Amino acid sequence: MKLLFICSRNKWRSLTAEKIFEQYGMYDVRSAGTEENARIKVTAGHIGWADKIFVMEKKHEQRLKSRFHQEVNGKCLIRLDIPDEYLFMDEDLIELLKARVSEYIEVPD
Known part of the structure; x- marks a missing residue:
């Protein structure tokens, strides 16, 4: 499954998501900014x-x-409602991403 994560500048939130979810190996993951x-x-x-x-x-x-x-x-477009108040690889951001994304895909423990 191919996952795309989008934020504003692709420096903190979406890039963190890319790094986290590409580790699982079951997803092809990219990120970008608007x-x-x-x-x-x-x-x-x-x-x-x-x-x-x-x-x-x-x-x-x-x-x-x-x-x-x-x-x-026709695309599956999901809003995570994660504000721009986290830095790259922030522990709180990682936990929030895993929790929100796990509603839509399998997130291994």
């Missing part, structure tokens, strides 16, 4: 590639639907 200055900026190719798309906030969901209307149509 802003111009993102480390990796989300493209239509990312959207087309993904089986499940996890966004951190409502604004990310809105940006994807606005910029990639056709590509996101």
Whole structure:
């Protein structure tokens, strides 16, 4: 299963999610950001590639639907509601990501 994690700049939240979930080996994982200055900026190719798309906030969901209307149509788009108040690999962020994502995919112990 191909998982795509999206935040604003792809430096903290979505990059942390990528690093955490790629360790499990059962998922192909990528991450990207919605802003111009993102480390990796989300493209239509990312959207087309993904089986499940996890966004951190409502604004990310809105940006994807606005910029990639056709590509996101019919895609599994999930909002995690994780605010931009964590640093890369923050322990609290890791626990929150695992808890929220486990509602949608298998997260090994």
